[in-house]
Amino acid sequence: EAEVAQSPRYxxxxxxxxxxxxxxxxxxxxxxxxxxxxxxxxxxxxxxxxDESVVDDSQLPKDRxxxxxxxxxxxxxxxxxxxxxxxxxxxxxxxxxxRTGGLTFGAGxxxxxx
Amino acid sequence: ILNVEQSPQSLHVQEGDSTNFTCSFxxxxxxxxxxxxxxxxxxxxxxxxxxxxxxxxxxGRISATLNTKEGYSYLYIKGSQPEDSATYLCARHSGSARQxxxxxxxxxxxxx
Numbered sequence: 001e002a003e004v005a006q007s008p009r010y011x012x013x014x015x016x017x018x019x020x021x022x023x024x025x026x027x028x029x030x031x032x033x034x035x036x037x038x039x040x041x042x043x044x045x046x047x048x049x050x051d052e053s054v055v056d057d058s059q060l061p062k063d064r065x066x067x068x069x070x071x072x073x074x075x076x077x078x079x080x081x082x083x084x085x086x087x088x089x090x091x092x093x094x095x096x097x098x099r100t101g102g103l104t105f106g107a108g109x110x111x112x113x114x
Numbered sequence: 115i116l117n118v119e120q121s122p123q124s125l126h127v128q129e130g131d132s133t134n135f136t137c138s139f140x141x142x143x144x145x146x147x148x149x150x151x152x153x154x155x156x157x158x159x160x161x162x163x164x165x166x167x168x169x170x171x172x173x174g175r176i177s178a179t180l181n182t183k184e185g186y187s188y189l190y191i192k193g194s195q196p197e198d199s200a201t202y203l204c205a206r207h208s209g210s211a212r213q214x215x216x217x218x219x220x221x222x223x224x225x226x
Contacts, residue, residue, distance in 0.1 A: 003157075004157070017121045033213075035216075037176075040218065041218050042118070042120075042203060042216030042217050042219060043158075043203070043216045044216070045213045045214070050212060056213055091158070093158075100117075101160075101163060101209025102148055102150070102161075102162075102163050103148070103158075103160060103214070104157075104160070105150075105157040105158040105159075106157055107155075107156065107157045108157070
Protein backbone atom coordinates (compact mmCIF):
# COMPACT_ATOMS: atom_id res chain seq x y z
CA GLU A 1 0.00 0.00 0.00
CA ALA A 2 1.37 3.41 -0.98
CA GLU A 3 2.53 5.61 1.88
CA VAL A 4 3.54 9.19 2.48
CA ALA A 5 7.19 9.15 3.56
CA GLN A 6 8.53 11.66 6.07
CA SER A 7 11.93 12.16 7.64
CA PRO A 8 13.32 12.49 10.18
CA ARG A 9 10.81 10.84 12.56
CA TYR A 10 12.37 12.64 15.52
CA UNK A 11 14.49 15.76 15.75
CA UNK A 12 15.92 17.42 18.84
CA UNK A 13 17.58 20.76 18.34
CA UNK A 14 18.56 23.83 20.27
CA UNK A 15 16.78 27.13 19.78
CA UNK A 16 18.21 29.35 17.05
CA UNK A 17 19.33 26.32 15.03
CA UNK A 18 17.99 25.45 11.58
CA UNK A 19 15.74 22.44 11.06
CA UNK A 20 14.48 20.79 7.88
CA UNK A 21 11.79 18.17 7.29
CA UNK A 22 11.25 16.19 4.13
CA UNK A 23 8.10 14.65 2.68
CA UNK A 24 7.53 12.36 -0.29
CA UNK A 25 3.80 12.12 -1.09
CA UNK A 26 1.98 9.28 -2.79
CA UNK A 27 2.85 9.14 -6.46
CA UNK A 28 0.35 11.08 -8.55
CA UNK A 29 -1.06 13.10 -5.68
CA UNK A 30 -1.07 16.70 -6.83
CA UNK A 31 -1.98 18.26 -3.50
CA UNK A 32 0.49 18.26 -0.62
CA UNK A 33 -0.10 19.64 2.87
CA UNK A 34 2.12 20.45 5.84
CA UNK A 35 0.33 20.48 9.18
CA UNK A 36 1.63 21.28 12.66
CA UNK A 37 0.07 19.57 15.65
CA UNK A 38 0.80 20.88 19.13
CA UNK A 39 0.00 18.47 21.93
CA UNK A 40 -3.65 18.67 22.92
CA UNK A 41 -4.67 20.56 19.80
CA UNK A 42 -5.83 19.59 16.34
CA UNK A 43 -3.54 19.73 13.32
CA UNK A 44 -3.15 23.27 11.94
CA UNK A 45 -2.42 23.81 8.25
CA UNK A 46 0.91 25.54 7.61
CA UNK A 47 1.08 25.32 3.83
CA UNK A 48 -0.74 23.65 0.96
CA UNK A 49 0.69 22.99 -2.50
CA UNK A 50 -1.09 22.20 -5.73
CA ASP A 51 1.67 20.65 -7.82
CA GLU A 52 4.59 23.04 -7.31
CA SER A 53 2.48 26.10 -6.49
CA VAL A 54 1.58 27.33 -3.02
CA VAL A 55 -2.21 27.71 -2.77
CA ASP A 56 -2.43 28.53 0.95
CA ASP A 57 0.32 29.61 3.33
CA SER A 58 -1.72 32.05 5.37
CA GLN A 59 -0.82 30.32 8.66
CA LEU A 60 2.88 29.86 7.88
CA PRO A 61 5.13 32.09 10.05
CA LYS A 62 7.06 33.37 7.11
CA ASP A 63 9.73 35.14 9.14
CA ARG A 64 11.18 31.77 10.13
CA UNK A 65 9.38 29.05 8.15
CA UNK A 66 9.76 28.24 4.47
CA UNK A 67 8.43 25.44 2.30
CA UNK A 68 9.09 24.35 -1.22
CA UNK A 69 7.98 21.69 -3.67
CA UNK A 70 10.25 22.48 -6.58
CA UNK A 71 9.32 19.72 -9.04
CA UNK A 72 5.81 19.18 -7.76
CA UNK A 73 6.76 15.90 -6.11
CA UNK A 74 8.59 15.85 -2.76
CA UNK A 75 8.66 18.80 -0.41
CA UNK A 76 10.85 20.36 2.27
CA UNK A 77 9.73 22.42 5.26
CA UNK A 78 12.43 24.51 6.93
CA UNK A 79 12.55 26.41 10.19
CA UNK A 80 15.29 28.95 10.82
CA UNK A 81 15.86 29.87 13.55
CA UNK A 82 13.93 27.36 15.65
CA UNK A 83 12.17 28.64 18.77
CA UNK A 84 10.95 26.80 21.86
CA UNK A 85 7.33 27.21 20.72
CA UNK A 86 8.06 25.29 17.52
CA UNK A 87 8.14 22.01 19.45
CA UNK A 88 5.36 19.99 17.83
CA UNK A 89 4.53 17.15 15.44
CA UNK A 90 4.92 18.16 11.80
CA UNK A 91 2.62 16.12 9.58
CA UNK A 92 2.74 15.86 5.82
CA UNK A 93 -0.29 14.67 3.86
CA UNK A 94 -1.26 14.32 0.24
CA UNK A 95 -4.42 13.89 -1.81
CA UNK A 96 -5.31 13.45 -5.46
CA UNK A 97 -7.29 16.70 -5.46
CA UNK A 98 -7.85 19.08 -2.61
CA ARG A 99 -11.57 18.53 -2.16
CA THR A 100 -12.07 14.87 -3.01
CA GLY A 101 -11.47 11.94 -0.75
CA GLY A 102 -9.54 11.87 2.48
CA LEU A 103 -5.98 12.93 3.07
CA THR A 104 -3.22 10.33 3.33
CA PHE A 105 -0.85 11.29 6.13
CA GLY A 106 2.74 10.42 6.81
CA ALA A 107 3.85 9.27 10.25
CA GLY A 108 5.03 12.77 11.12
CA UNK A 109 8.24 14.38 12.35
CA UNK A 110 8.39 15.09 16.08
CA UNK A 111 10.41 18.24 16.80
CA UNK A 112 11.72 19.14 20.23
CA UNK A 113 13.42 22.50 20.63
CA UNK A 114 15.57 22.89 23.76
CA ILE B 115 -20.05 27.77 16.31
CA LEU B 116 -16.98 29.37 14.79
CA ASN B 117 -14.55 26.50 15.00
CA VAL B 118 -14.60 22.72 14.78
CA GLU B 119 -15.23 21.36 18.28
CA GLN B 120 -15.06 17.77 19.48
CA SER B 121 -16.40 16.23 22.63
CA PRO B 122 -15.55 14.61 24.87
CA GLN B 123 -11.85 15.43 24.94
CA SER B 124 -11.07 11.97 26.28
CA LEU B 125 -13.00 8.82 27.03
CA HIS B 126 -12.29 5.52 28.77
CA VAL B 127 -14.59 2.57 28.07
CA GLN B 128 -14.55 -1.13 28.82
CA GLU B 129 -14.00 -3.67 26.08
CA GLY B 130 -17.37 -4.54 24.54
CA ASP B 131 -18.99 -1.19 25.34
CA SER B 132 -20.43 0.90 22.54
CA THR B 133 -19.51 4.56 22.46
CA ASN B 134 -19.98 7.73 20.46
CA PHE B 135 -18.36 11.12 20.07
CA THR B 136 -19.50 14.44 18.68
CA CYS B 137 -18.03 16.85 16.15
CA SER B 138 -19.64 20.30 15.92
CA PHE B 139 -18.81 22.71 13.12
CA UNK B 140 -20.03 25.90 11.43
CA UNK B 141 -22.98 24.94 9.23
CA UNK B 142 -22.59 27.82 6.79
CA UNK B 143 -20.74 27.27 3.53
CA UNK B 144 -20.25 23.56 4.27
CA UNK B 145 -18.63 21.24 1.75
CA UNK B 146 -17.41 18.07 3.49
CA UNK B 147 -16.71 16.52 6.88
CA UNK B 148 -13.79 14.14 7.41
CA UNK B 149 -13.14 11.65 10.22
CA UNK B 150 -9.65 10.31 10.94
CA UNK B 151 -8.30 7.76 13.40
CA UNK B 152 -4.82 8.41 14.80
CA UNK B 153 -3.17 5.60 16.70
CA UNK B 154 -0.06 6.31 18.76
CA UNK B 155 3.15 6.17 16.70
CA UNK B 156 1.19 5.73 13.46
CA UNK B 157 -0.14 7.99 10.70
CA UNK B 158 -3.63 9.46 10.93
CA UNK B 159 -5.91 7.24 8.84
CA UNK B 160 -8.96 8.47 6.95
CA UNK B 161 -12.18 6.81 8.11
CA UNK B 162 -14.94 8.72 6.33
CA UNK B 163 -15.52 11.70 4.06
CA UNK B 164 -19.13 12.84 4.20
CA UNK B 165 -20.79 15.54 2.15
CA UNK B 166 -24.59 15.11 2.18
CA UNK B 167 -26.98 16.07 4.96
CA UNK B 168 -28.33 12.90 6.55
CA UNK B 169 -25.47 10.84 5.19
CA UNK B 170 -24.51 7.76 7.17
CA UNK B 171 -21.35 5.76 6.54
CA UNK B 172 -20.14 2.50 8.03
CA UNK B 173 -16.79 0.70 8.20
CA GLY B 174 -16.93 -2.50 10.21
CA ARG B 175 -17.97 -1.60 13.76
CA ILE B 176 -17.53 2.13 13.18
CA SER B 177 -20.22 4.35 11.71
CA ALA B 178 -20.81 8.08 11.32
CA THR B 179 -23.76 10.36 10.70
CA LEU B 180 -23.87 13.90 9.39
CA ASN B 181 -26.26 16.82 9.97
CA THR B 182 -25.09 19.76 7.88
CA LYS B 183 -28.06 22.00 8.73
CA GLU B 184 -27.32 22.05 12.44
CA GLY B 185 -23.58 21.46 12.05
CA TYR B 186 -22.74 18.21 13.78
CA SER B 187 -21.53 14.70 13.12
CA TYR B 188 -21.53 11.66 15.38
CA LEU B 189 -19.02 8.82 15.28
CA TYR B 190 -20.19 5.52 16.77
CA ILE B 191 -18.13 2.49 17.73
CA LYS B 192 -20.07 -0.68 18.44
CA GLY B 193 -18.52 -3.25 20.78
CA SER B 194 -15.26 -1.36 21.42
CA GLN B 195 -12.03 -3.35 21.29
CA PRO B 196 -8.59 -2.42 22.72
CA GLU B 197 -7.34 -1.90 19.15
CA ASP B 198 -9.90 0.91 18.79
CA SER B 199 -7.84 2.96 21.25
CA ALA B 200 -6.77 6.05 19.34
CA THR B 201 -7.44 9.75 18.89
CA TYR B 202 -10.39 10.39 16.59
CA LEU B 203 -10.18 13.65 14.65
CA CYS B 204 -12.85 15.35 12.62
CA ALA B 205 -12.19 18.07 10.07
CA ARG B 206 -14.46 20.39 8.12
CA HIS B 207 -14.01 21.52 4.55
CA SER B 208 -15.82 24.70 3.61
CA GLY B 209 -17.01 25.44 0.12
CA SER B 210 -14.81 28.46 -0.31
CA ALA B 211 -11.70 27.68 1.71
CA ARG B 212 -9.23 25.22 0.36
CA GLN B 213 -8.11 23.95 3.72
CA UNK B 214 -9.45 21.45 6.20
CA UNK B 215 -10.04 22.77 9.71
CA UNK B 216 -9.47 20.10 12.35
CA UNK B 217 -10.96 19.69 15.78
CA UNK B 218 -8.70 18.88 18.71
CA UNK B 219 -9.79 15.24 18.76
CA UNK B 220 -11.35 12.73 21.13
CA UNK B 221 -8.85 10.39 22.77
CA UNK B 222 -10.44 6.96 23.25
CA UNK B 223 -8.97 4.31 25.55
CA UNK B 224 -10.59 0.88 25.53
CA UNK B 225 -9.74 -1.09 28.64
CA UNK B 226 -9.48 -4.89 28.33
